[in-house]
């Protein structure tokens with residue numbers, strides 16, 4: 038793939054029209070967190086028939102029955118076209134609101150994916166399907182106050198057998214996207230079998246919880262630096278009792294660590310597309326500003342130091358776009374990106390997006406620091422790309438481990 | 445019901461101020477501007493789709509054939525309409541400067557003879573040339589009734605006629621035309637209740653705008669047929685009758701002046717502007 042196809046561009050133009058009609062006029066309220074992003078996102082799904090497509094996909098899964106996993110994977114692998122169709126709205130909406138994409142991606146992507154890839158058919162139908170159509174909002178909870186990068190090692194949340202075939206869940210989770218509003222939560226914890234097994238080597242399991250389950254508290258959104266269109270909160274579980282029907286896969290032997298790692302990789306693909314949207318927008322705004330802002334009697338675009346910024350932004354845009362194309366091309370070829378490559382890709386895209394945003398703020402001068410100009414918001418939002426889905430440092434160590442043969 | 449909808453692409457109307465006149469004044473150039481479907485033509489496609497579907501269940505109840513005359517890349521414009529839901533496309537290859545309204549109407553006359561639609565629905569005018577002629581010339585050539593500047597269309601007499609609301613100075617004129625007929629549409633034709641086809645329940649309200657193509661619509665547009673012709677292969681022999689002699693930009697307006705009082709304003713209007 039060397040460029041977007043005519044069809045891709047048609048999708049892009051339609052999404053742009055939607056963004057202009059439905060998102061930019063409300064950006065202010067969305068970005069102040071006054072309005073949760075879900076209604077606009079639902080309208081996006083309805084308008085483009087994404088909910089219908091999700092229902093049709095599920096009907097196909099249901100018709101086929103609960104095929105064994107290996108077989109499922111072969112069929113499930115997303116085609117290049119399907120991936121492009123998913124990434125184009127991510128790029129376009131990220132130009133204005135990376136927060137909305139985070140809220141969307143965590144719900145319809147990560148949380149739905151966690152259930153759709155490892156759940157039983159009944160779980161997929163009950164909890165997965167309504168997430169893929171955005172009827173319900175989902176949250177995926179692994180991070181805890183004491184465990185972030187070391188997600189499994191330091192995890193304290195537990196599930197204990199209640200002796201009647203069910204479980205009692207305890208723990209607290211933080212930085213949980215959609216946490217405040219989620220209808221469906223995938224809660225990741227360790228199985229405490231009451232024996233002397235050290236915490237690090239305990240089985241990891243995940244449970245599906247509904248909003249309003251006794252013992253579950255979902256806090257109000259936390260205040261944060263940026264990404265205000267994506268509500269982030271804490272979850273507290275105090276002796277939450279659930280049946281086995283809530284255990285993802287309905288068996289304690291589902292490889293939940295592997296599943297969580299898959300979820301991390303899925304998150305990484307999304308970051309490249311988000312970075313592309315952010316960088317494209319910064320570049321577009323910066324070129325415009327460089328042509329129109331006059332100092333010392335000429336447009337600032339005539340100063341070489343400003344030209345350098347624009348050229349660097351363009352190089353970043355080309356590189357990130359090529360990485361997005363590569364992802365689509367690999368999907369078309371039926372190949373999955375190896376972990377180290379996915380890490381390298383996420384690392385580069387997140388860092389470049391941040392650099393481009395900082396350069397854009399600088400190019401805008403005082404206006405760049407003012408909320409009235411969009412680069413201020415994009416700059417605050419871009420920072421998160423270096424933190425969630427595995428920090429830059431974690432990506433670096435993964436690349437290095439692979440290089441050194443310790444992967 | 446079968447409807448033929450001629451559409452055309454124009455230089456991005458949102459950036460019309462970037463259109464330039466060539467140095468020798470022989471033509472208008474829109475280089476660097478994106479080509480988009482003429483907005484009134486998009487309204488025509490939307491009106492035709494609403495006439496041929498059940499808006500509540502979204503089932504298709506007729507056929508919309510979209511055609512465009514122009515260079516090969518107008519196929520993209522046609523596919524945009526197919527993505528919205530039109531069934532088929534026809535592309536008539538022809539250079540932009542080998543055409544005027546009469547040539548286009550002659551081409552459409554041939555397509556009409558091939559397709560035998562119940563209605564031809566067009567935009568009232570292009571937003572670039574603004575000539576507002578093709579629909580009228582076509583109706584004349586075909587000897588068909590015409591209703592221009594439509595802001596509402598209601599099928600009547602068991603589908604044998606249309607009652608069309610026409611936007612005219614000072615109000616709306618309702619006319620009844622027997623089918624087949626030629627209708628040109630205005631902006632308000634995409635109003636939520638502007639179209640009544642006897643199939644879509646009267647309670648159904650459309651959005652006040654042309655529809656978005658769905659992702660599935662965009663994907664399936666690739667597989668819908670677009671037939672190709674050339675102006676010559678259709679047997680059209682007309683040559684353009686309009687010759688453009690010279691283009692020039694309107695003179696730059698001189699800067700205004702600020703006045704201190706109404707008295708001064710009246711005085712200046714009288715002595716300098718000489719309008720009172």
Ligand SMILES: Cc1cc2nc3c(=O)[nH]c(=O)nc-3n(C[C@H](O)[C@H](O)[C@H](O)COP(=O)(O)OP(=O)(O)OC[C@H]3O[C@@H](n4cnc5c(N)ncnc54)[C@H](O)[C@@H]3O)c2cc1C
Nearest residue numbers: 177178179180184185186212213214424425426427428430
């Ligand atoms: C807006 C937002 C939304 C989020 N949404 C979710 C969500 O929906 N669900 C969820 O479960 N989590 C979510 N997170 C949490 C996110 O995944 C974690 O913040 C991230 O993994 C980092 O963990 P930490 O914050 O605990 O930082 P720490 O792990 O404490 O890291 C602190 C610093 O130490 C560095 N560091 C840590 N270990 C190493 C090492 N081995 N070598 C070198 N440096 C190291 C880190 O890179 C970082 O710079 C979200 C976070 C944010 C900011």
